Amino acid sequence: MPDRTSRAAWLVTGAAGFIGMHVCQRLLERGDAVLGIDNLNDYYDVALKRARLARLQAHPGFRFSRTDIADAPDLQQLFAESTPAGVIHLAAQVGVRYSLQNPRAYVDANLVGFANVLEACRQHQVAHLVYASSSSVYGGNTALPFSEHQNVDHPVSLYAATKKANELMAHSYSHLYRLPTTALRFFTVYGPWGRPDMALFLFARAMLAGQPIELFNQGRMTRDFTYIDDIVEGVLRAADKPATASDAFDPSRPDPATSNAPYRVFNIGNSQPASLLDYVSALEAGLGVTAIRKLLPVQPGDMLDTAASTEELARWTGFRPQTPVAEGVKRFAHWYRSHYP
Numbered sequence: 001m002p003d004r005t006s007r008a009a010w011l012v013t014g015a016a017g018f019i020g021m022h023v024c025q026r027l028l029e030r031g032d033a034v035l036g037i038d039n040l041n042d043y044y045d046v047a048l049k050r051a052r053l054a055r056l057q058a059h060p061g062f063r064f065s066r067t068d069i070a071d072a073p074d075l076q077q078l079f080a081e082s083t084p085a086g087v088i089h090l091a092a093q094v095g096v097r098y099s100l101q102n103p104r105a106y107v108d109a110n111l112v113g114f115a116n117v118l119e120a121c122r123q124h125q126v127a128h129l130v131y132a133s134s135s136s137v138y139g140g141n142t143a144l145p146f147s148e149h150q151n152v153d154h155p156v157s158l159y160a161a162t163k164k165a166n167e168l169m170a171h172s173y174s175h176l177y178r179l180p181t182t183a184l185r186f187f188t189v190y191g192p193w194g195r196p197d198m199a200l201f202l203f204a205r206a207m208l209a210g211q212p213i214e215l216f217n218q219g220r221m222t223r224d225f226t227y228i229d230d231i232v233e234g235v236l237r238a239a240d241k242p243a244t245a246s247d248a249f250d251p252s253r254p255d256p257a258t259s260n261a262p263y264r265v266f267n268i269g270n271s272q273p274a275s276l277l278d279y280v281s282a283l284e285a286g287l288g289v290t291a292i293r294k295l296l297p298v299q300p301g302d303m304l305d306t307a308a309s310t311e312e313l314a315r316w317t318g319f320r321p322q323t324p325v326a327e328g329v330k331r332f333a334h335w336y337r338s339h340y341p
Contacts, residue, residue: 009033010239011084013069013117014091016040018195019132019186021052022232023088028059035082038091039068043098043105044196051339052193069113079120088239089117089131092162095197096136096301099158110162118173126179128242130235133167133183135224135269135306136160144273145224145307148185148257148265157301167265174263180242181262184235187269187308191228191328192335200329203280204336207289213280217298221276222305224269227328230321234268237317257312266316269308274325282326286333 010027014020015036027034036056040049056062067074069091093099093109114131121129138146140154155161170181190200203213246258257265280291298304314320 009084010086010088011035011037011079011082012088012090013037014089014132015056015064016049016053017090018052018193019189019228019231019235020090021056021193022191022228023090023235024056024062026232026236028056028061031061033061035063035065035078035084037065037067037069037078040066043093043095048193048196069116070108072116072119075116075120076123079124083124084126086128086239087117087121087126087130088235089114089129092132094159094195096157096159097299098197100301103158106158106162110159111165114166114169118169118179122173122177122179128180128182128239129170130182130184130239131166131170133185133265134160134163135185135187135267135308136303137164137167137185138306139303142305144305145271145309146267147309148267148312149255151256156303159301171259171261171263174243174259174261178262180244181264182238182243183265184238185265185267185269185308186231187224187226187267187306189226189228189231191332192339194228194332199276199279200283200332201336203283203291204287204333205340207283207287207291208340210292212292212294214294214296215276215280216296216302217304218295219275219277219280219293220304221302222273222307223276223279224271224273224306224308225279225325225328226268226270226308226321227323227331230270230323231268233319234266234313234317234321237319238264238266238313241317264316266313267308267310268313268321269306269310270321270323270325271308271310272325273305273307279325279329282329283333285326286330287337
């Protein structure tokens with residue numbers, strides 16, 4: 001979609017993050033120029049972020065700026081200097097449980113930071129803004145699989161509330177300024193170079209150290225675990241097809257998934273939910289280690305089950321995630337053993 005001869009055809013926020021690194025890598029591999037930004041905060045191991053970044057900086061098509069999206073003047077200057085045609089916004093304060101401990105971090109990054117990104121896109125006439133939402137927005141909803149056409153007004157964590165707020169904020173800019181925006185609701189992303197605060201990473205570390213793993217709600221949860229390569233494919237396909245207004249949108253019966261503005265929302269999930277216990281079994285097979293299981297009550301803010309409907313994603317992009325959990329976990333285990341020998 002952006003002009004690939006431009007020095008910074010794509011601006012990717014959160015470039016040193018798990019999904020951000022993989023997205024940048026794929027853009028570079030197909031010949032696009034990428035300007036990556038990240039504030040390299042210490043929410044988790046900065047050395048891992050720098051290692052991800054090093055993989056990108058080896059590519060001549062990549063430039064990096066250490067920029068905090070919550071700093072509006074710095075962000076505006078960066079947009080003015082780089083004039084990106086498209087923006088893939090992946091920077092955020094993540095994690096459901098951390099939002100109970102440090103809610104201000106979510107306000108600063110996910111609300112203030114996102115507002116700054118929207119305003120920069122508007123002022124510099126960006127052709128398409130694609131941004132990360134989350135399956136967490138479905139909150140107290142128990143009607144599975146989750147569909148973009150469902151109401152998502154009952155978040156059960158502040159993190160989820162900020163992601164829902166992002167979708168509302170984006171819609172207002174799409175409506176007022178005709179800025180094409182696409183929200184991607186990611187479902188439990190996992191794979192090589194993943195975040196150390198996520199279950200698979202925590203489990204692998206504990207299992208190899210001979211320590212117990214903590215399974216909340218006694219392990220009685222299901223998740224639509226989605227492999228990183230599938231997430232990236234969905235991001236790129238959505239990014240290459242800017243949101244448009246829906247001719248079928250009926251304002252007397254508004255559909256949350258579409259609009260009469262250039263605004264879209266898509267789930268990206270594997271559509272094959274697996275139990276947390278099966279996830280652990282796959283990791284045991286991948287690592288060759290048996291887990292010591294510590295069964296605990298459910299945690300505040302946790303959703304018990306998630307499952308994605310990907311009909312709209314397939315209809316818009318022609319793509320559906322398909323990597324089996326056993327295969328994806330095996331690839332993660334191989335990476336983990338090689339990166340943390």
